[in-house]
Amino acid sequence: MTQDTAGIREQARRLGADFVGVADVAGFLSPDYTGNRPQDLMPGIRSVIVIGVVIPKGCIQPLPKGRPEYTNTLMAGTATLRVIAFRLARDLERKGYQAALVPTEGSEFGMWYADKETLRADISLKYAAWLAGLGTYGLNQLLITRETGPRIRMTAILTDAPLDADHPVEETFVRPECAACQKCVKACPVGAINADGTIRAQACRDYMFSTLGGLRCGMCIRVCPL
Template structure:
């Protein structure tokens, strides 16, 4: 049975998503990609449907004040995405295609979702979003969109459904504007970010889950001018 990617995207937006893109799963076989590959646990995967919502400015601008409100808003975004993705995944399976949900972007530091040593999730959701033409990486290691910068939340559906894929709209994986900015690097309270684009994810995790007691930091998002 053939599927119309445009119809699926429209349905996802009607369910409450702000943006959606489809990545060709074969992009994860690119030799330049060094993360975990979805093919390792879903050999027949063909498409990755990336779904996102925009985080309201009102919870970001007061940071570092209001971290409970900021964290709760992020969790609301997570809940919204899970419901949308679950409904689409069930619809795909009713049509005969296998589907599974990727943990929401940002939750890879939740120990139940990631490798204990590397803190890598089963796939890079940000890389999938880049493949789907939704944006590019910033020095803060977050996806930067043209419309709302890093002020987003994402999830994805892995499926063996054959869908017409979108393509990267950014020529490079990392935004060119970031090298001359580096505000996120300077704003990081634990020095987890570096000007060369690398990150110490353990430092980021320890700050949020130990120092902040599970609240999210958000400073790299707060200072981003994009």
């Protein structure tokens, strides 16, 4: 492992990240990936650093009660990640590399950053995390980690630093357990999650930002047994 890679991992954890991985940008050129590519955002990009924090169970278990507390906890996770990522990006630039932060909110249909029509972010954080070996997808289209399931918050840093890339832990996107589970499909208040693994993102977005007035739903995370 290069000194830069080891240093980034160590510093990210020291600043409060619960997990960190590095995705090889070549993975975004796969025909299986249909989202926006980081190569279109930063010429010369070599690595995508994915960092994340674990969301406490205490704000998830009471759902659908306590949605203000749940939403506030998620936002605190986002704020934490922004500070960590900013510190890492500044350190990369001091070493002569370029670095830019990926918006966290785009991964959850956030109205601030995602495309208003497609609801796609500039790059898929979940796909980057899969490339970095941090987890696999669930039927709820969320990243499922081995240690804490979908109870996570993530962001990423685009950089031209030549870091040592991690590799996917599974060849398939969706966890095989999901096919027989279907709990998130049944729990979704607006039927946005389909049994075949597709999702009606607009229905999810409208429920959170119209019906719930900007609060987060969280039911697909609440019922996930992983």
